[in-house]
Amino acid sequence: MSTRRDPEATRAAILEAAEEAFLQKGVADASTSLIARRAGVTKSLIHHHFGSKEKLWQEVKRRRFEQYAAGQQQMLDTSEADEGLLRRSMKLYFQFLQQNPEMIRLMAWMYLEADTECGDIDSQLLHSGVDKIRQSQEQGIFRQDVDPRYMLMVFLMLSQQWFQSRAHLCRDLGIDQDDATIDRDFFEVMEKIFFEGVLPR
Template identity: 30%
Template sequence: MGEIRNAERTRKAILQAAKEEFFEKGYTGARIESIAKRAEVNKQLIYHYFKGKDQLINETIHEFLTSLPTGHLTLPANPVHIAEFRLKVNLENLREFLKFTAWEAIDIIPENVNGEEMRKKILQSYNEDMKSKQEMGLVPEELDPALITLMLSSLTIYPLLYSNVTRMITGHTLEEPEFQQQWASFLRMISERIFNKENTH
């Protein structure tokens, strides 16, 4: 029983170290040696638990996403509040993961090793949620639900990831609580103009 507990503890330590390494350096920059050092284990032990880097990154992302409380992925009933809600979740829970997604833009990553299936499922659920809100008359018919999801993702991720550009444009970054508040209010105002106000009070 003790051996099983130790094995679970070791595996967890490796996944935690892998998360830090991948999220900081991206897929290409991450090294198994560095993960072993962070986890304070022998490099060979990592290969005992995981076939290699590809399996390790998949399981790291899966572990990270499944550890998020479900409330963070359940969108508000009123579409006016979705952008604000997603900004809050990104700021409080997804900062490091979103940095990893920025690495993906420049990394050469083998197919299906970045938790794509699970991530796609979550993002597609946002599309479905928007579609059902559209059927309820809360979202204008002429707007494509998938494009709304893409727009909301951009508005709630870009200022957080690209703080230098955000500062050059506005003089502020999302590190400042006042600017966080200002951006959240702006997102709400924009959302009120996009969605059917008469149906979303």
């Protein structure tokens, strides 16, 4: 049996194991030994390929953020600026977080670490979203007395925070978490309130 080498596969294995360990246990609590073991390589290889534990963490974040931004940008580029766009974007963003819970954990870690990296990656993304909203405002589709930037934030924050505090809030409020419909239920409420508000029309 020949032990062939594949540095790219090694890098990938390390990155995958690192992402899982970092997001699950946190950077401080995830040891390089564990990551190496899960990746099926020696600890030294981590330092060989990435330099240090910290640089490995940076790379994990960068990669995740990049693929996130790519998907979101594509969604934005293939849409017109109308009320339906914001409704669809809302749903897509919500579904994205639903299917990528690691992204929620990643953003929570970045907040706690006061991480300022990866910002420029989604800066363009945000500006695209703001432009779409501003266009809708100019067409009279949305009310014009609110800053489009904050308007965008509201809908991003609602989705994100739902997946972050869903477990706590549902347990404390006696909502069955195993019920697969709670995500859909909440989204409907969120959509209603965002577009129409809580006051009767």
